[in-house]
Amino acid sequence: xxxxxxxxxxxxxxxxxxxxxxxxxxxxxxxxxxxxxxxxxxxxxxxxxxxxxxxxxxxxxxxxxxxxxxxxxxxxxxxxxxxxxxxxxxxxxxxxxxxxxxxxxxxxxxxxx
Amino acid sequence: xxxxxxxxxxxxxxxxxxxxxxxxxxxxxxxxxxxxxxxxxxxxxxxxxxxxxxxxxxxxxxxxxxxxxxxxxxxxxxxxxxxxxxxxxxxxxxxxxxxxxxxxxxxxxxxxx
Numbered sequence: 001x002x003x004x005x006x007x008x009x010x011x012x013x014x015x016x017x018x019x020x021x022x023x024x025x026x027x028x029x030x031x032x033x034x035x036x037x038x039x040x041x042x043x044x045x046x047x048x049x050x051x052x053x054x055x056x057x058x059x060x061x062x063x064x065x066x067x068x069x070x071x072x073x074x075x076x077x078x079x080x081x082x083x084x085x086x087x088x089x090x091x092x093x094x095x096x097x098x099x100x101x102x103x104x105x106x107x108x109x110x111x112x113x
Numbered sequence: 114x115x116x117x118x119x120x121x122x123x124x125x126x127x128x129x130x131x132x133x134x135x136x137x138x139x140x141x142x143x144x145x146x147x148x149x150x151x152x153x154x155x156x157x158x159x160x161x162x163x164x165x166x167x168x169x170x171x172x173x174x175x176x177x178x179x180x181x182x183x184x185x186x187x188x189x190x191x192x193x194x195x196x197x198x199x200x201x202x203x204x205x206x207x208x209x210x211x212x213x214x215x216x217x218x219x220x221x222x223x224x225x226x
Binding site for chain 1: 122145
């Protein structure tokens with residue numbers, strides 16, 4: 001079975017802290033995604049990576065950066081956390097190709113206080 | 114930019130009945146895929162069904178089927194013989210080159226015994 005693992009299920013951080021959310025997949029997928037999920041807004045794409053060291057901005061990249069040094073790992077970085085970044089963060093991965101299924105992690109509920 | 118709209122924030126259905134969830138999308142492309150994903154209370158997103166834009170035949174997966182109207186840019190999900198386990202958030206998603214996956218705002222489905 002494909003497994004997408006997010007490093008934390010719940011996280012509480014202080015305003016101004018640098019926050020790292022880690023995501024690891026074990027199926028050699030080329031594509032990896034970071035979304036944030038908020039009530040009434042659905043899933044909004046933050047960043048997308050289609051290969052190692054390749055990334056593309058999604059719809060809401062402001063305040064975030066990403067790193068993909070290895071194929072299996074995709075990190076989301078909040079450079080200076082703010083309270084409006086309190087949200088559920090979902091990581092996903094898929095093989096290359098539009099038909100392919102995306103597999104999701106369990107999500108990280110991040111609270112910034 | 115492509116957008117996906119789900120106009121029903123909440124729907125409910127009686128067990129064993131049929132329910133239809135709506136989705137519309139906006140795109141200028143002709144080659145793309147559409148998906149329905151399910152997110153139960155456990156938060157684990159799973160694929161329900163997918164449809165290729167070039168295929169006129171509507172996709173079916175057991176009790177789940179779609180009504181794909183390409184000209185109207187409409188992609189609804191029909192759940193037949195609803196079960197208690199169908200209760201979840203349902204997200205419609207669009208995917209085209211270069212593999213970006215865009216989601217709608219979701220519909221919460223409640224199933225009553």
